[in-house]
Amino acid sequence: MSMSWEMEYKKRLKTADEALACVKSGMRVYIQPGCAEPETLVEALMRRAPDVFDVEIVHMMTMGCAPYVAPEMAGHFRHNAVFIGGNVREAINDGRADYTPIYLSEIEGLFESGQMPLDVALIEVSPPDSHGFCSFGVGVDTTLTAARVAKYVVAQINDYMPRTYGDSFIHVDDIDAFVESSRPLCALKKPIVTDLQVAIAKNVAGLIEDGAVLQTGIGGIPDAVLPMLMDRKDLGVHSELVSDGAIPLIEAGVLTGARKNFKPRKIILGFALGTKRLFDFLDNNPIFEFHPTAYTNDPGLIARNDKMVAINSAIQVDLTGQVCSDSIGNQFYSGIGGQVDFIRGASRSKGGKPIIAISSTAKKGAISRIVPMLDPGAGVVTSRGLVRYIVTEFGVAYLHGKSIRERAKALIEIAHPDFRAELYEYCEKTKWLQNPHAAQTAAMR
Numbered sequence: 001m002s003m004s005w006e007m008e009y010k011k012r013l014k015t016a017d018e019a020l021a022c023v024k025s026g027m028r029v030y031i032q033p034g035c036a037e038p039e040t041l042v043e044a045l046m047r048r049a050p051d052v053f054d055v056e057i058v059h060m061m062t063m064g065c066a067p068y069v070a071p072e073m074a075g076h077f078r079h080n081a082v083f084i085g086g087n088v089r090e091a092i093n094d095g096r097a098d099y100t101p102i103y104l105s106e107i108e109g110l111f112e113s114g115q116m117p118l119d120v121a122l123i124e125v126s127p128p129d130s131h132g133f134c135s136f137g138v139g140v141d142t143t144l145t146a147a148r149v150a151k152y153v154v155a156q157i158n159d160y161m162p163r164t165y166g167d168s169f170i171h172v173d174d175i176d177a178f179v180e181s182s183r184p185l186c187a188l189k190k191p192i193v194t195d196l197q198v199a200i201a202k203n204v205a206g207l208i209e210d211g212a213v214l215q216t217g218i219g220g221i222p223d224a225v226l227p228m229l230m231d232r233k234d235l236g237v238h239s240e241l242v243s244d245g246a247i248p249l250i251e252a253g254v255l256t257g258a259r260k261n262f263k264p265r266k267i268i269l270g271f272a273l274g275t276k277r278l279f280d281f282l283d284n285n286p287i288f289e290f291h292p293t294a295y296t297n298d299p300g301l302i303a304r305n306d307k308m309v310a311i312n313s314a315i316q317v318d319l320t321g322q323v324c325s326d327s328i329g330n331q332f333y334s335g336i337g338g339q340v341d342f343i344r345g346a347s348r349s350k351g352g353k354p355i356i357a358i359s360s361t362a363k364k365g366a367i368s369r370i371v372p373m374l375d376p377g378a379g380v381v382t383s384r385g386l387v388r389y390i391v392t393e394f395g396v397a398y399l400h401g402k403s404i405r406e407r408a409k410a411l412i413e414i415a416h417p418d419f420r421a422e423l424y425e426y427c428e429k430t431k432w433l434q435n436p437h438a439a440q441t442a443a444m445r
Helices: 003-011 016-022 039-047 089-093 104-113 143-149 195-205 220-229 246-251 276-282 299-303 339-348 404-413 417-430 436-444
Strands: 028-031 055-059 077-081 120-125 133-135 152-157 169-171 177-180 213-216 267-269 288-290 308-312 316-318 353-357 389-392 395-398
Touching: 016 039, 016 152, 016 177, 028 039, 039 120, 039 152, 039 177, 077 089, 104 143, 120 143, 195 220, 195 353, 195 389, 213 220, 220 246, 220 308, 246 276, 299 308, 299 339, 308 339, 339 353, 395 404, 404 417
Parallel strands: 028 055, 028 120, 055 077, 120 152, 152 177, 213 308, 267 288, 308 353, 353 389
Antiparallel strands: 133 169, 389 395
């Protein structure tokens, strides 16, 4: 160990409360998201609450708790979500927190340009190596950039944080305060995969060829798709995130990246959401190459992968192909995220397939997800001009280059049978389509 950086490390080593004294009223504080949330620093930030006012807290979805959005924290802290997690959703829809809709690829630009300047960045990293470099581990995402531009950086040094490769390091010299805290990372609970999700996954898996490069999110559908790919050859990954589901494919020799024409043999990702099994698998594993989200989600770089398959989900799709995935009506639910980044990238890829995979119904079959019009207040995340594949448990609708009439017909065919008649009824009113069953009945009279 070099004594020069080791001495600096020791000089800047503080308790969590001492380190968080840097937070003053009116500041903007960034918190590392995902499974890398620095919980010890967040807890100390909460103890700072009585002494500060009007502190804005910015981050994407975190896997830990978010006590700063509690009603009693009003006036002290206000959260600004650039992607909404379940732990802050109620506060946002109650007006106690804010939501900034933005493509994941463009969040770092807000920090760098000064449009959203950062006063303090709270990060969680591995202990420094012999050269004084700490690893961002499971979460490079927007955090490397946040740490680079923030006026003051506080790092939670955690020996549970794996060391990962890629653009995933920060030197001791670039950190202002260190807080040592040995504790397990925030884990993502593995979702329970339903029979419905398996049915959807079968239709998605049918679109994935040997040598395809995958982007998948989190949830039951991606978790159901990946096990269905065990008979494929030389799959690759270029994604904003990776979860536990990738491990069996790697161990089986299916996910090799051997045919990737951009960054071959490497899994390109920005962050990992999963369990301790995934965190241990990532540790010092050179197949994983972490990069900032501005890199992983750059549509131009995504498009450099031939056979890029982007698998995303949605809340509603209307009969023209407009996709809402961040709100339920005017109630904000998640965020734009990386959906448009990857759909744009995959649509430009040679042999690429941008996919929106959804169940045909919600609320136990009470409502259709394929609708005549999006609900009032629902936001269009993916436009009708960009959408290509829509997949439900009833099949695949390919919409690119199709007329409104053709789109409506294709989407009705993959809607739940219980709702097809009313969807046709809407199309008859708009003069897009006539219900073929109704026409057949009329002709027999």
